[in-house]
Amino acid sequence: MSVKVAQVVPLRRLPRTKGVFDYEVPAQAIVEVGDLVQIPFKSSLVEGIVFDIKTGEATIKNLKSIGNTLIPGCANRRQLSLIFWLANYSGVSLATAAKLVLPFKPTSRFIISPIKNKPIIKDKAGLKPINIIFSSLSAKEQVVDSLVKQVINRGQQVLLLVPEISLITEWTNRFKNNLVVSYSGNEKTSNSRSAWRDIRSGQAKIIIGTRAVLWLNYFNLGGIIIDQAENESFIQSEQNPRYDTLMVANYLAKLWSASLAQISPAPRLENWQAVQKGNQGWQEISAVSAKLKVIDLKTSRRVFKSGLISAELKTTVDKVLSRGKKILLYLNRRGGATSSTCEDCGLVAICPQCQRSLVQSNNQNELVCFHCDYKQNVVIPCPHCGGLSVNYAGGGIGKLALEAKKLWPSAKILTLEDKFNESQTNLANQADIILGSRTAVRAVANMPLAMSVLVRADAELLLPEFRSVERLWQLTRYLTLQSAELVVQTSNPDHYLWSSLMTRDLALFYRSEMRLRKKYLYPPLVKLIRFTCQNKIEKSAQKQAGSLVDILKKSLPPDAEIIGPYPDYYRLRSTNWRWHILIKHALNYEPANLWPLLPDDVIIDNNPWFILS
Structure with missing residues (x-):
């Protein structure tokens, strides 16, 4: 007997080797590829997405039947192709990948009909990828405006990808007179459903979101724009499926024959190299950047013994503050001292839970582990030898804050080292000096600064990660967008990173970095x-x-x-x-x-x- 058999992926956690499951389609039922259906799975009813339907003789006896259709056309065929690719690339089950396409749990009150008017996909095979390096925020905004209009004028949807949720509002306000939908994956269920429905129906013309927006059901996607394409927030590395937003966007653009533009102040080395090999080239716009000052810590005197601020930096900051201007002091280290060592026996205070060095707290009364939140009182005498002398080496944000308050007592100083929230931006607006790690950088995003300072650039320059120099390059390039001057304190003043910034020669940085990648055999060579x-x-x-x-x-x-x-x-x-x-x-x-x-x-x-x- 001829029957219809649907190949369904249950939306449940499954082993990576599990794929589709066969279910019989009842004779009178209308089931199509991409429908969200209810299926009996093991001992319960679960949701599943139909990936394929085949007609033929039943080869399995007592094949279970599909239940109700919960959302017709929940996923389109391009989404299903994207999910197949992702599961194969990231080594997860189809079920794990398929969960991405439905950002909410369906209910009986959520009623949606199949799409009646199928989108017309225009031939855009001749469109080439757009790769832009920007050196000013205003120039970037003008480019994005132009790219968005080009896609809208073709009568298609445009997707603007941003790395952080906080950036969604800025872009949404810029396009507020258009049919804009924003999506981050963190919305209330009702808002998530509304966004999903507007994107699927084609009512939304401009879609702005973080990486979660990649997996939604587009009606007629015509262009993808990636803002700050270098940003590591585009990497999903904390949970399965693990992926790079740029790779997914590239694959999605091919599925839709959509235009693709990546915009960045400092592209990733792999992307730079790929574009150069493809003879597409990077277009640099508004090649004006901040003045650069490099302070050699090997020769520059410190204001305080074993301190973080050099005399030369103090003089520079004094001049900026006298003009009533705003300053960012960047240091990617938390706490007071970064290590505590007994001077008599050499015992280093170690976290008993995760074996990391304990850090002196900002109040100097505790030793803390910022990784697992372990805390203990400062123990004197030494528990190993009874010694009374402790050497607190290095310096973090806490130590920097103490020095800054002593040197500039009348300045409004804001210290930021906790996780970012939007209220910190308001506080930064009222401060003269903002000091902290990457949280502080996010708090002053798009805020005009007279000066940004890398207090201890070597702390990141010498990290034992092959991308550590590239990450610092991206940070410094980003800071030059909003700073009139960039000051760097380093013991490596001749490093190619500073030379490329000083000469405004981007290619110099990438050539130098590529030589090291070739030497030690890292991407993009492997x-x-x-x-x-x-x-x-x-x-x-x-x-x-x-x-x-x-x-x-x-x-x-x-x-x-x-x-x-x-x-x-x-x-x-x-x-x-x-x-x-x-x-x-x-x-x-x-x-x-x-x-x-x-x-x-x-x-x-x-x-x-x-x-x-």
């Missing part, structure tokens, strides 16, 4: 995969990682390099100890054949942004 084993017992995580290496040695091509196992930089994540294995492999190697060999609790990060944590 591709990376990081496998992570985690367990509440560290030795168990380490043992599993060792066993995984044995599996990989038998399965990887001879030219692949296995590094590890090695412990996570932070050792303990939440309540789990983590051990990693890093694979370097050739650009033309497809690693998806490895996924079925791995235990389901192994985390796969294909093309990781960080390798140590």
Whole structure:
């Protein structure tokens, strides 16, 4: 007997090897590819998305039947193709990837009809990718305005991707006279449903959102614009499926034959190289940047003994404050001192939970671990030798704040080191000096600054991550957008990063960085995969990682390099100890054949942004 068989992906957590499940379509039922349906799965009724429908003789006896259709046309075929690609790329089950397309739980009150008017997809095969480097915020805004209008004039939807939720409002206000919908994935359920419905129906013409917006059901997507394309918030690295927004956007643009524009003050090296190889080129607009001043800490006297602020920096800040202007002091270290060591026996205070060095708190009465929130009182005498002398080395935001208050007692000083929230921007507007880490940078975003200061640039320049210099390059380029002057305190004044900023030669930076990548064989010369084993017992995580290496040695091509196992930089994540294995492999190697060999609790990060944590 001829029957219709639907291949359905249940929206449940499943092993990575599980794909579609076959269900019989009842004779009178109307079921189409992309419908959200109710299916019997194991011992309960669950939601599932129809990925395919086949007609033929039933090959399985007692095939279960599909239940009600909950949302007709919940996903379009392009979305399903995107989900297939993502599951294969990131090494997760189709079910895990498919959950992304439905941002809310369906209810009986949420009634939606199939799309009656199918969108007309215009041929845009001749459109080339647009790659723009900007050096002023106003120039960037003009470019985005122009790109949005081009897509709207074609009668199509345009997607503007931003790295942070806080940026959505700024762009939404700019396009408030148009049919704009914003989406971040953190909205109330009612707002999430409304946005989803407007995008699906085509009523929304301009869609602005973070990476979560990639997975929604577009009516007629004609263009994708990525603002601050270098931003690492575009990397989904904390939960499955792990992916890079730029890769997904590129694939989505191809599915829709849509135009794609990436806009950045400092593109990622991989993107820079790919564009150059493709003979597309980067277009630099408004090539005006902040004045750069580099202070050599090897020769410059400090105001305080073992202090963070040099005499030269103090003089520069004095001049800016005398004009009533605003200053950012950037330091990516929290607390007072960054380590506490007994001068008699050399014992270093270590966190008993995650083995990180304990940091002196801002009030100097406690030792704290900012990774796991462990705290303890300063212990004198030394518990190991009874010594009374403790050396507090290094310096964080707490120490910087104390120095700043002593040097500029009449200035309004704002210290920011907690997680970012929008109220911090209001506080920053009222301050003369804003000091802190990347939270402070976000708080002063788009705020005109007379001067930005990297107080200890070497703290990030010398981090043991292959992208550490690139990340600092991106930060400094971003700060030059809103600062009249950029001051850098460093013990490496001749580093190519500062030379490229001084000469305003972007290519110099990328050429120099590429030489190092070639020397040590990192992307874009090779591709990376990081496998992570985690367990509440560290030795168990380490043992599993060792066993995984044995599996990989038998399965990887001879030219692949296995590094590890090695412990996570932070050792303990939440309540789990983590051990990693890093694979370097050739650009033309497809690693998806490895996924079925791995235990389901192994985390796969294909093309990781960080390798140590």
